[in-house]
Amino acid sequence: MREHIHRIQASKFDSTRMTHYLGDQIQNEIINLLGTTIKNYILNKVRESKYFSIILDCTSDVSHTEQITVILRYVVLNSETKNVTICESFIGICPITSSTGE
Structure with missing residues (x-):
């Protein structure tokens, strides 16, 4: 570079x-x-993966805009060693337009 x-x-x-x-x-x-x-x-x-979950967390930023964080947690199985690893991956942040549950 x-x-x-x-x-x-x-x-x-x-x-x-x-x-x-x-x-x-x-x-x-x-x-x-x-x-x-x-x-x-x-x-x-x-x-x-056979098992996964979705983790959501809301927070407001400096401008008081509500945002939701999306994280995926999933299980990775190494077929050779039979080791299990639990991974978490950040997917993104999305603005929340409504907090009514709809």
Whole structure:
């Protein structure tokens, strides 16, 4: 990454501009793609497990907006060693528009 940034900074003085993929839009797109890939990996692990649970926790942020945290807890069985591992994975934070239970 250091080399990539160095080449971009050096090319600013060149007449030929190189593509650098450091703009805010491309960075947000890369972050979203990585997040989706990680979330799909976690969901596949949960689908493979025999047991899982969903953990929800509500809290308000600085602007007093209620938010809910979604965490998945699931059991992973290593078929070779027969070891059982309990995993917890953070899935996301969602704003709560209503707290009536509907």
